[in-house]
Amino acid sequence: MTVRLLRACSPFSSRVALILALLFAFSFAASADVAVPQLSGSVVDETGTLSSSNIAALSQKLRDFETRKGSQIAVLIVPTTQPETIEQFSIRVAEAWKIGRRKVDDGAILVVAKNDRHLRIEVGYGLEGALTDVTSRRIIDEIITPKFRSGDFAGGIADGVERMMRVIDGEPLPVPSRSVNFAHNLDDLVPVFAVALFTSIGVGGFFRAILGRLLGSLLTGGIIAAVAWLILGSFGLAVALGALGFVIGFIADLFSAMGPGTGSSRRGSWSSGSSGGGWSSGSSSSDSGSFSGGGGSFGGGGASGSW
Template identity: 80%
Template structure:
């Protein structure tokens, strides 16, 4: 071979040697729900049941717990991979840092409980290790991955329950446009029906502003979402302002259905979505490497 060809081969080999490690790490999976299984280990019913438990726990306690199952973390250790996942997902509330992640690398036979700063006093390294050794791995060794994960998460929740944490603020998750439909229907009714009374008393412009303001205040008080309150309030104003186009039907609606706001708002149409798809995200929690690892 010529000297130039040898130089080309050597340079290419060096570049390949430098570049390969940078691209070899397993990519952090997208946070698509409270339970992310990239191995197909859990059945759909297992995922649904575990997701509901974690959702209920978050609504009651405020703390977030997520589960991730991957085939492998190689060439990284599970500790290195877990902290990358924690940094990306940001499980737990911001500045409270009350998140925890159970990560299982199935082919590697390794697992880890990664704990946020705010839970390190309760879910200590020793406690996390005991949950792994005494609850999770015995079932993993028998092939009962669903049971091990479920029991492990249940024990994590029991431990976190003993930690005094700020009360969760009222939040509402909307998984799809179907979840918002009842809100639009109620807003439309109030803007045209009850809004007709205010327009008659205060005039078209002021009455419409009053209607939009009432809708915004009630939305904020009931749902605790300022953004949603502003949006529905603006929509109520617009609908109310043009409602005179339907003046032939407005008075009747206002008289016969004027009291329907309370029943509409309690119908449950905006309850939490039954699926995490597109609605779950980390709350901004921080992690510092607390937790424990194990194997089976």
């Protein structure tokens, strides 16, 4: 009798065990941590809350601030951080993105979990003296959340970031390096390179005709270097572009001299060199993919809030 009962219960027990195993697997998957989004720009919006113009304006402001002060600020908007708290999620973001300069640790991240109605300002070690926990909490409570409650997320984020920058401005930090960051200056570098190419071949021909090949090419390279310095703010890159302009102009004249054509054919080659259609698309690239952390470290400083 007992044996028959056990045999009857065995298929039922197997089904129960299978159901329990599936429920456990589903619950484990549901409780997995939210993945840290890729750092594709200084403003990462996973919710579609900000318009493209909002993101472009804020990204430009943050880029200008980094150029002037050296400190980096990033903004991240996600739907939720569950099952983690926003503090747990924010520190994971900080460790992954490494906002701020290495060994200066002057980075800060504004994280907004829209569906959870929570937000946090995560502060790097180097800014904890200025952007303190108390100051961060006041920025959240007095600047950001009042606008969030009225539905003005773009205004709350913009005003909050503006106040963060003003506070950081009061902190004595190392002067930003003048060395070029090719990723950050990509939008400026492409059109400047196109202008340098045109100047070295086209406009430079005028100087070479008057001053000779060597002096004319040197003058053209100097002009290119000066313009690049004014636009990019990098002495090293300006010198490199000036030298490139000198070489291109000098070699172009040599090839023209060896060719069967005269000055008219040379003008044709200058025209074709300056009319390349591939440059226009490069100048319209967005901030996406052109921003990266500098290796800064975080220790959990900052403040959280809700609305």
